Amino acid sequence: MRKFLEKIRVLRSDEGGAALVEYAVLLGIILAVTVGVFATIGSSAQTIFGSVNTLMSNAANP
Numbered sequence: 001m002r003k004f005l006e007k008i009r010v011l012r013s014d015e016g017g018a019a020l021v022e023y024a025v026l027l028g029i030i031l032a033v034t035v036g037v038f039a040t041i042g043s044s045a046q047t048i049f050g051s052v053n054t055l056m057s058n059a060a061n062p
Helices: 001-015 016-060
Strands: none
Touching: none
16 A cells, blocks of 8 residues: 555656646647638738739730
8 A cells, every 4th residue: 555655646746747738738829820820821822823813814815
């Protein structure tokens, strides 16, 4: 029983799992920001390429 209680004390003082959770949360935040940025850039790029396409079509067919 004494060994069991000692192992419980060691596990409670171990903070390795906390660091793993912190890294996982940080990774989640980075991924969310990245997806948001790419969604915004994608929408803007689509608008720009659409405008260029229209200009080129109008220039080819005067």
